[in-house]
Amino acid sequence: MKAVLLDGYTINPGDLSWDKLSSLCDEFTVYDSSYSEDLVPRIGDCEIVFTSKTQITRQVMEQVPNLKYIGLTATGYNNVDVAAASDLGIAVTNIPAYATDAVAQHTLALMLELTNNVGLHTESVNSGEWTTNPFFCYWKKPITLLAGKSIGIIGYGQIGHKVGQIAEAFGMTVNIFSRDPEAAVKSDFVSLHCPLTTENEHMINSEFIGRMKPGAILINTARGGLVDEAALAEALRSGYLAGAGLDVLETEPPKADCPLLGLDNCVITPHNSWAPKEMRQMVIDILTDNLQSWLNGGTLNRRDL
Secondary structure (H helix, E strand, C coil), X not given: CEEEECCCCCCCCCCCCCHHHHCCCCEXXXXXXXXXXXXXXXXXXXXXXXXXXXXXXXXXXXXXXXXXXXXXCCCCCCCECHHHHHHCCCEEECCCCCCHHHHHHHHHHHHHHHHHCHHHHHHHHHCXXXXXXXXXXXXXXXXXXXXXXXXXXXXXXXXXXXXXXXHHHCCCEEEECCCXXXXXXXXXXXXXXXXCCCCCCCCECHHHHXXXXXXXXXXXXXXXXXXXXXXXXXXXXXXXXXXXXXXCCCCCCCCCCCCCCCCCCEEECCCCCCCCHHHHHHHHHHHHHHHXXXXXXXXXXXXXX
16 A cells, blocks of 8 residues: 655654554655645555644545545644544544653653753853852752642643652652642642643633742643743743743744743743654554554554544
8 A cells, every 4th residue: 555654754853764664555655744735746646644743634635535544643633634534434543642751751851950950050060150160069040949849730641640650759749630729720830731622722821820829830741722822921021930841832833923932931842752762663663553453454543433
């Protein structure tokens, strides 16, 4: 069967192999990225399509009548019209909950960067500030101890649960939003691990932030749309919140006028919490297993049923 991968760069920029997946296909073409105008000509007469972020709409599917299978290289499948796929007899699979350990690790990395300022102090040492300092130690910003602090976790699925376990190992008190919303909101740290829905879009708005503990830190490794960026930027500029650690933004890549860019108490990473090499290899392995299952008449990780 003929297959195309529309946006493979983020999974495999060249440090992994597609051989395991491509061995199941007669023809296998990989594009680093694709835009909406590329989709129909690139899919062409393929029976199999793999994608992460491209929008596979009913209109696209109806223009590629050979299409029989869409394999998502991510957990989220909101970019595929699953109802249309079901109507047209096209199978849709995803990669469920593969990055739990990686995202939990990144969550704590953001917290530690905001509490220990490792990057800031490394830059200071390399610029010569320690060699000219009369004291054996110094700090550019206060260093905060995690032991004894509290963390409110919003979204207590696999990732939220893992973050809670690690936080407890640091000596923190874990407050789960679904069990005690007030305690979670009033925690020293509030960490987001819930999916984005129409109901919770911009849930972290000025009203929510006003309920948070002054001097608290917000962490978001979930979805950028959960946060009203203008409200968060104002809280950070005013000092009401001590900091924020974000791996996701509302628009990715961000626009140059994103209000969170350039704030010295806001640590931002480019949506790479999921991306250790081990996790990306797991994606390729699960993609292969999903396709093999479908080829054998199975339903592994099917989302169109």
